[in-house]
Amino acid sequence: xxxxxxxxxxxxxxxxxLTGVSYQTVSRVINGMPEVSASTRARVQQILTEVGFRPNMxxxxxxxxxxxxxxLVTFATSFYGPSQIMVNSEQASKELGLSFMFSGIxxxxxxxIRRAVNELCAxxxxxxxxxxxxxxxxxxxxxxxxxxxxVAVDSDFGxxxxxxxxxxxxxxxxxxxxxxxxxxxxxAHLCGPVPWRAAKLRYVGWKKEMKAARxxxxxxxxxxWTAESGFEAAQKLISNHWGKFTAVVVANDQMALGxxxxxxxxxxxxxxxxxxxxxxxxxxxGFFRPPLSTIKQDFAALGRLSVQCLMEQVEPSRTxxxxxxxxxxxxxxxxxAKPPNQPGR
Amino acid sequence: xxxxxxxxxxxxxxxxxLTGVSYQTVSRVINGMPEVSASTRARVQQILTEVGFRPNMxxxxxxxxxxxxxxLVTFATSFYGPSQIMVNSEQASKELGLSFMFSGIxxxxxxxIRRAVNELCAxxxxxxxxxxxxxxxxxxxxxxxxxxxxVAVDSDFGxxxxxxxxxxxxxxxxxxxxxxxxxxxxxAHLCGPVPWRAAKLRYVGWKKEMKAARxxxxxxxxxxWTAESGFEAAQKLISNHWGKFTAVVVANDQMALGxxxxxxxxxxxxxxxxxxxxxxxxxxxGFFRPPLSTIKQDFAALGRLSVQCLMEQVEPSRTxxxxxxxxxxxxxxxxxAKPPNQPGR
DNA sequence: CGTGACTCCGTGACCGTTCACGTCCATTAA
DNA sequence: TTAATGGACGTGAACGGTCACGGAGTCACG
Numbered sequence: 001x002x003x004x005x006x007x008x009x010x011x012x013x014x015x016x017x018l019t020g021v022s023y024q025t026v027s028r029v030i031n032g033m034p035e036v037s038a039s040t041r042a043r044v045q046q047i048l049t050e051v052g053f054r055p056n057m058x059x060x061x062x063x064x065x066x067x068x069x070x071x072l073v074t075f076a077t078s079f080y081g082p083s084q085i086m087v088n089s090e091q092a093s094k095e096l097g098l099s100f101m102f103s104g105i106x107x108x109x110x111x112x113i114r115r116a117v118n119e120l121c122a123x124x125x126x127x128x129x130x131x132x133x134x135x136x137x138x139x140x141x142x143x144x145x146x147x148x149x150x151v152a153v154d155s156d157f158g159x160x161x162x163x164x165x166x167x168x169x170x171x172x173x174x175x176x177x178x179x180x181x182x183x184x185x186x187x188a189h190l191c192g193p194v195p196w197r198a199a200k201l202r203y204v205g206w207k208k209e210m211k212a213a214r215x216x217x218x219x220x221x222x223x224x225w226t227a228e229s230g231f232e233a234a235q236k237l238i239s240n241h242w243g244k245f246t247a248v249v250v251a252n253d254q255m256a257l258g259x260x261x262x263x264x265x266x267x268x269x270x271x272x273x274x275x276x277x278x279x280x281x282x283x284x285x286g287f288f289r290p291p292l293s294t295i296k297q298d299f300a301a302l303g304r305l306s307v308q309c310l311m312e313q314v315e316p317s318r319t320x321x322x323x324x325x326x327x328x329x330x331x332x333x334x335x336x337a338k339p340p341n342q343p344g345r
Numbered sequence: 346x347x348x349x350x351x352x353x354x355x356x357x358x359x360x361x362x363l364t365g366v367s368y369q370t371v372s373r374v375i376n377g378m379p380e381v382s383a384s385t386r387a388r389v390q391q392i393l394t395e396v397g398f399r400p401n402m403x404x405x406x407x408x409x410x411x412x413x414x415x416x417l418v419t420f421a422t423s424f425y426g427p428s429q430i431m432v433n434s435e436q437a438s439k440e441l442g443l444s445f446m447f448s449g450i451x452x453x454x455x456x457x458i459r460r461a462v463n464e465l466c467a468x469x470x471x472x473x474x475x476x477x478x479x480x481x482x483x484x485x486x487x488x489x490x491x492x493x494x495x496v497a498v499d500s501d502f503g504x505x506x507x508x509x510x511x512x513x514x515x516x517x518x519x520x521x522x523x524x525x526x527x528x529x530x531x532x533a534h535l536c537g538p539v540p541w542r543a544a545k546l547r548y549v550g551w552k553k554e555m556k557a558a559r560x561x562x563x564x565x566x567x568x569x570w571t572a573e574s575g576f577e578a579a580q581k582l583i584s585n586h587w588g589k590f591t592a593v594v595v596a597n598d599q600m601a602l603g604x605x606x607x608x609x610x611x612x613x614x615x616x617x618x619x620x621x622x623x624x625x626x627x628x629x630x631g632f633f634r635p636p637l638s639t640i641k642q643d644f645a646a647l648g649r650l651s652v653q654c655l656m657e658q659v660e661p662s663r664t665x666x667x668x669x670x671x672x673x674x675x676x677x678x679x680x681x682a683k684p685p686n687q688p689g690r
Numbered sequence: 691c692g693t694g695a696c697t698c699c700g701t702g703a704c705c706g707t708t709c710a711c712g713t714c715c716a717t718t719a720a
Numbered sequence: 721t722t723a724a725t726g727g728a729c730g731t732g733a734a735c736g737g738t739c740a741c742g743g744a745g746t747c748a749c750g
Contacts, residue, residue: 058403059736227632287572404706
C-alpha cells in the first residue's frame with residue numbers, strides 16, 4: 001500500500017477539454033440526459049469512444065450516493081449448492097447491468113458473517129445477497145447493514161427478511177412420492193448434517209410425505225453431504241436396519257453415490273433390491289451406476305429471482321411481489337424401480 | 346436507478362465532532378499513523394467502535410488513488426476448474442485483506458472479455474486475475490487495462506504476461522508414467538475439447554511421455570469434458586480401436602466417469618481389462634466404481650500464488666519471483682492396475 | 691419590442707476520504 | 721534568552737464524478 005500513485009486515467013474533464021464543452025455536458029451525454037443537442041452529443045460521443053473513456057465508478061458512487069454493485073456472502077463454496085448460487089447470481093447481476101462483489105466466509109460464526117457484510121457495505125454495494133446453509137440467529141445483522149437492503153437466498157435468519165427460497169421440503173416430498181408411487185412402503189432416509197437448513201427440510205419433507213401416506217417412518221441415518229459419509233451411512237443402514245426398508249431417500253447426490261457403492265460392495269443390486277433417489281442433480285448424476293434418479297433445483301432461476309428481489313428492495317417502485325419460491329422437480333433415471341416381491345401397484 | 350438518495354452514513358467528520366478533534370486526526374487513527382498522542386487515539390478509537398464506524402471505501406479509493414480489491418474474470422464457471430479458481434482466489438484475497446470483485450463471461454469472445462475487464466477497471470480494482478481456458482490472442486487487452494496489472498491464471502494469451510501455471514503437461518505425463526510403470530505399453534488418450542489449453546497440454550504430456558518411453562502412440566479420441574462425451578468417446582474407442590490399447594489416460598474425471606460406464610456396459614472390467622487414469626480429483630472420484638486414480642491439482646495454492654503474483658505487480662517492491670508453477674500429483678486408487686496377460690514388470 | 695417559455699449549456703458546491711502543508715506549543719541546545 | 725527541533729494537531733485542496741442551479745440564446749406571441 002505504500003507506493004507511488006498510479007498514472008492518471010482520463011477524466012470527464014479531459015474529454016471536455018478535447019471536445020471544447022464543459023465537463024457537465026460530457027457527464028450529460030455519458031448518462032444519456034436529454035438536454036444536449038444532437039450535434040454536440042455526437043461530437044462528445046465520438047471523443048468518448050475514441051479515447052476509450054471509462055467512468056470512474058468509485059467517484060460516481062461517491063457523488064451520486066447510488067451504487068450498481070451487488071454483494072454476495074456465502075459459506076462453504078466448495079459444495080455444489082453454494083457454488084451454484086455464487087455463479088448464477090453473478091450471471092443474473094450482469095444481465096441487469098450490475099457488478100458483483102463476493103465475500104466468502106470460512107467459518108459460520110456471527111463474527112465472520114458480520115465481517116463479510118461489513119466489508120461489502122464499506123464498498124457501498126447497493127444490496128447484499130446472503131446465503132447461509134445453517135439456521136442462525138442474525139437479528140443483529142440489521143445493525144451492521146444499516147440501510148443496505150439484505151436478501152436471504154434460501155436461508156433463514158431469526159428475523160423477517162425478504163427472501164427467495166427453493167422449496168426443499170416439497171422437493172423431498174416429491175422424491176418420496178416417486179418411491180411411494182413405485183410401490184415402496186418401507187422407505188429410509190439418508191439425512192444431511194442436521195444443522196443445515198436444507199438437510200432438515202429434506203428430512204421433514206420425507207417425513208410428511210410418509211405421514212400423508214399413513215405409513216410408518218423408515219430408519220434414518222445421517223451423513224455430512226460427502227460421498228464418504230453416504231458410504232458409511234449406507235453401511236449402517238445395511239447392518240442395523242436390514243429388512244426395514246426397500247428404498248431410501250438420500251439428501252444429496254454425493255451421499256447417494258457413496259451409498260450406491262456401499263450397497264454394491266454388499267452385493268445389493270440397485271434398483272432391483274433397493275431403490276434410491278438423490279437430491280441436486282449434479283452433472284455426474286446421470287453417469288452413476290445406475291444413473292441416479294434425483295431432484296433438480298433450478299439455480300439459474302434462483303439467481304435471477306434473488307437479484308430481482310434485491311433490486312425491488314433497493315428501488316421500491318412498484319408493488320413488492322410475494323416471496324418467490326422455486327419448485328424443485330424429479331429427474332427420473334434408473335436408480336428407483338418397483339420394490340422386489342411386488343409385481344406393481 | 347431513479348430513486349431518492351439513501352440515508353446518510355456516518356462519516357469521519359461525524360466521528361471528529363463526537364470526539365472533539367479534527368477529521369484529519371480521525372483519519373490518522375483509522376490509518377494507524379504515528380503522529381497522534383496515545384490519549385486522543387484512545388478516545389477516537391473508543392467512539393469509532395462505539396458508533397461502528399465503517400470507512401467509505403469508494404471515497405478512500407478516490408482520494409488515495411489506491412485500491413484494495415482484486416478482480417477476477419473467468420469463463421465457464423460451471424466446470425470444476427474455473428469454479429475452484431474462483432473460490433480459492435477469493436479466499437486468498439481475503440487472507441491478504443483484499444476485497445474481491447468477480448466478472449464471469451458467458452461466451453469466450455474478445456468482446457465479452459474486453460467488457461468484463463473494462464467493468465473491473467471502471468471499479469478501480471488494483472489488479473485483475475484472468476483465467477481463460479482457451480488460448481486466445483489478447484494482445485489488445487493491454488489497451489483496455491491501461492495501467493491496471495494483469496495476471497494470467499493458468500492461461501496463455503498472445504503476449505508476455507505475469508502468470509501462474511499448473512503444470513498440466515507434467516500432470517499428464519505423471520498419469521501416463523503411472524500406467525507405464527504398471528506395465529502398459531499400449532495407452533490411449535481421451536482428450537478434452539481441443540481449443541482448451543488444458544486439453545492440449547494434457548494431450549502433449551501423454552504424447553511426450555509415450556515418446557520418451559519409445560512407444561507408439563495409442564489411439565486418441567476426444568470429448569468435451571462432460572461425462573456424456575466421455576461415454577461416447579469410450580464407445581468409439583471400443584468399436585474402432587479395440588485391441589490397440591490396454592489403458593487410457595483421460596483428460597478429466599467426468600469424462601473418466603462416462604468412460605467407466607461405457608466400458609461397463611460392454612462388460613469390460615476395470616482395471617482388470619482396461620486401466621484408467623483421470624485428471625482433477627473431483628470430490629466424487631474416490632467413489633466411482635472403481636475408485637478413480639487421478640491427478641490432483643492444488644487449487645488453493647494456485648489461488649494463493651495468483652493473488653501473490655498480482656500484488657507483486659501492484660507493488661513491485663522486492664525482486665520479482667519467477668513465474669510460479671504448481672505440480673499436480675497422482676492420487677492412486679483402483680482404476681489402474683497391471684495389464685492383462687502380463688504378470689508384472 | 692418586451693415577455694415568457696424552452697433548449698442548450700456552464701458554474702459552484704458537494705460526496706467522504708487522503709495528502710501536503712501549516713500552525714501551535716513544548717522541549718532542548720546554543 | 722533565543723533559535724531550532726519536533727510532536728500533535730488542524731486547514732485547504734485535491735480525487736472524479738453528480739446535482740441543483742442559473743444564464744445565454746432562440747422562438748412565438750401579445
